[in-house]
Amino acid sequence: MIVDLTYPPPTDSLFWKLWNSCEDIAQKALNTKFLQGIKNGNLDPTKYGAFNVSDAYYCFNGAVDYLIAGNKAKDEELKAFLYKKCESFINFNNSLGETWRLKDCSSVVPTESIKNYSDFKRSVAINEDSIYSLIAMLPCK
Numbered sequence: 001m002i003v004d005l006t007y008p009p010p011t012d013s014l015f016w017k018l019w020n021s022c023e024d025i026a027q028k029a030l031n032t033k034f035l036q037g038i039k040n041g042n043l044d045p046t047k048y049g050a051f052n053v054s055d056a057y058y059c060f061n062g063a064v065d066y067l068i069a070g071n072k073a074k075d076e077e078l079k080a081f082l083y084k085k086c087e088s089f090i091n092f093n094n095s096l097g098e099t100w101r102l103k104d105c106s107s108v109v110p111t112e113s114i115k116n117y118s119d120f121k122r123s124v125a126i127n128e129d130s131i132y133s134l135i136a137m138l139p140c141k
Helices: 014-021 023-030 033-040 045-072 076-099 112-127 131-136
Strands: none
Touching (some): 014 023, 033 045, 045 112, 045 131, 076 131
């Protein structure tokens, strides 16, 4: 399936239902100093770097979470999708060594919030049906 990202989603799509139900929160997020700094090109590079290192922690864990969920999946399409997501995370994670000099989670001191979220995703991957890993990881990549 090819998705055309040049046009907005249809008005009756899940995207708009979700967006409309929390647009006030989304607008607050879009107006944060961090996102405005990225948009305007004046974000403190140290803050941007710290964000990327935190994201690396999530991504290193995410590859394992997708693998766990894929190994448990009974549906072959879901299993294949989860393995493909795991593979894409591994490929991205390999680039982190070159870009940020990070090799794995042990290279990162996570913030409390990213650690809690990663722990939650791992718990879902281990304890729930595999489809729920997709839902738990929906906000990200």
